[in-house]
Amino acid sequence: MRILVYLLSFFIPILGFIIGAVFYVNREPDYKHVGKVCIIIALWPIILILVCWLLIALLGITLIAL
Numbered sequence: 001m002r003i004l005v006y007l008l009s010f011f012i013p014i015l016g017f018i019i020g021a022v023f024y025v026n027r028e029p030d031y032k033h034v035g036k037v038c039i040i041i042a043l044w045p046i047i048l049i050l051v052c053w054l055l056i057a058l059l060g061i062t063l064i065a066l
Contacts, residue, residue: 009041016042
């Protein structure tokens with residue numbers, strides 16, 4: 001089940017944040033850990049997209065300048 005939740009968190013970040021929040025508020029330490037990991041995994045695609053946009057923007061500006 002953890003792997004499925006982690007995969008969903010990566011491919012659908014908003015779902016990862018929701019699942020992560022639900023699991024994180026649970027009192028069980030295992031559920032809390034899964035929630036924390038889901039939130040962290042959900043951040044990765046967003047960071048990757050932002051880095052790609054930044055690189056495209058910078059490379060686009062340098063290609064126009066050449």
